[in-house]
Amino acid sequence: MEAAPPDTLTIDIDGWEGPLDLLLALARSQKVDLRQISILELVEQYLVYVNAARALRLELAADYLVMAAWLAYLKSALLLPRNPEETPSPEELALRLQLRLERLNAMREAGARLVARDRLGRDVFLRGSPEGLRVVRKGRYEAEIYDLIAAYGRISARTRPVMHVVAQRDVMTLEEAIERVSTLIGARIEWSAIETFLPEGARGMYRKSALASSFVAALELARQGRLELRQKSAFAPLYLKASA
């Protein structure tokens, strides 16, 4: 990390929660109000940072690179002579980026102030051993919305694979294939490729299933001496003919 120029941040890519977070950290390093930051300087800082990370062969998530590409575009648009036809103008794009940074910054500070408050159970305490009050309603059952939807999530997660398994697939069973091949083979005089035994119009998964079943059927029928098989070499076309 000593390789980084002194005026850039230390490369620590794991610490960032996305490119906007990194941009905000860089913007804050300009030590001015977010309203006053120089977008050009910020773009420059970001590109230097990302290039340094790549030079160190750190794996950068794609969204950092997408942001880098967009910022490079923004930079050139801000520097080149204006094209008045172009909307939105580069200044508008820069303004939008600045507004986003301000909003993220506001929420980050709000979050920090929130968790720094006096927290129940950490800084302030309820009574340690309350006597407890009589529950007026008899046998009141307690459940929170979280319990309810978590329960439904659990059921869905549990039953999901089951639903996947029972999904109906269009297949040709072995019985069907034996029936079909033994009927068709009687009508063929010449050697016929196994594909010609498949139902016309068979497509996709069904065709694959029909082919596999027909192949196994052919083996079975050959074993029974009802047909003969011929194949020149491995993976060559497979031919069938009724036994003489």
Add this chain to the structure above:
Amino acid sequence: MTPQDDLGRAVEAVLFAAEQPMTIEEIKAHVGSQADVRGALAGLEALYAGRGIELVRRGERWHFQTAADLAHLLRRDREEARKLSRAGIETLAIIAYHEPVTRGEIEAIRGVQISKGTIDVLMEAGWVRPAGRREVPGRPLTYATTAGFLSQFGLATRRDLPGIDDLKAAGLLDPVDLAFEAELEGEASETVTEDE
């Protein structure tokens, strides 16, 4: 505020948050070993005299308690709020998401039988009601949720329940662990026993 008041406040807070009556030594462990805890206790005793809360001494230990004459306002009832069983909450979730739904359908979705008491508990809680019979062989009774269900769970309508996509995004569809599966099996065998 005088130092004596500061000590009074400290002792007051320590006794309030304590889970058990405390000795003066135990209080000193919190407020400082040099402190005049005995004096502070006397001050608090006087301050609270006649109020709804009293500082009382039991042997060597001190604690706050509600004034004895107000006990009738508080009387404890052992029949306290009970948490729904896992079978109960799952059955309720299925009814809410699929209503009107028959018991057979609930079992098919849960993948586990439900004992008769499960739906009874939901009806007793006022969250589930019978919703007519399904016009199929056997005419099974269907169940649906009530207005009480909506107010219990802070929903304006059933449509406000998060959908499957929302649950997935919230990480609620993550694979169930083995311990849970084991528990389910236990439950299933229990049900069989009950039905026999």
Add this chain to the structure above:
Amino acid sequence: MTPQDDLGRAVEAVLFAAEQPMTIEEIKAHVGSQADVRGALAGLEALYAGRGIELVRRGERWHFQTAADLAHLLRRDREEARKLSRAGIETLAIIAYHEPVTRGEIEAIRGVQISKGTIDVLMEAGWVRPAGRREVPGRPLTYATTAGFLSQFGLATRRDLPGIDDLKAAGLLDPVDLAFEAELEGEASETVTEDE
């Protein structure tokens, strides 16, 4: 002792004995439905101000708790308060300051997708709840904070969120699109004024 004092004692005892923060309605269930509980609470609030125990309001609920400045005497080592991740803290802040808010809106502010489980953790802690659907295409679910959130962070109402008025006044709680329009209009009208 005046009747008002009697009611004060009763409310004091009930809240003191309660295991959970209580609404005025819940207190009335113990001290009588006709009682001026609100007035009694105001009296107790004043009585306890500056003491080691304080009466506080959190949303619609009231409870006693130890004074914040005495935290150093009471902080418990074994209390391993759930440590929120940065993503968790930011997501919680965004929900609290913008509620009701959709997952998409949270992601737009953070500039990054929310990982599975972030909202789940906040819901499990009891600080965040689903708050109905937004009536726009896709009907996304919105999220909001709970009464438990207010208690945990010591807020009487959401208006006590740190800096919320300033953020609102500065437009920092408006979506970028809206702020962008406002900014452009502001510039435009400034220009007009200058020209006059």
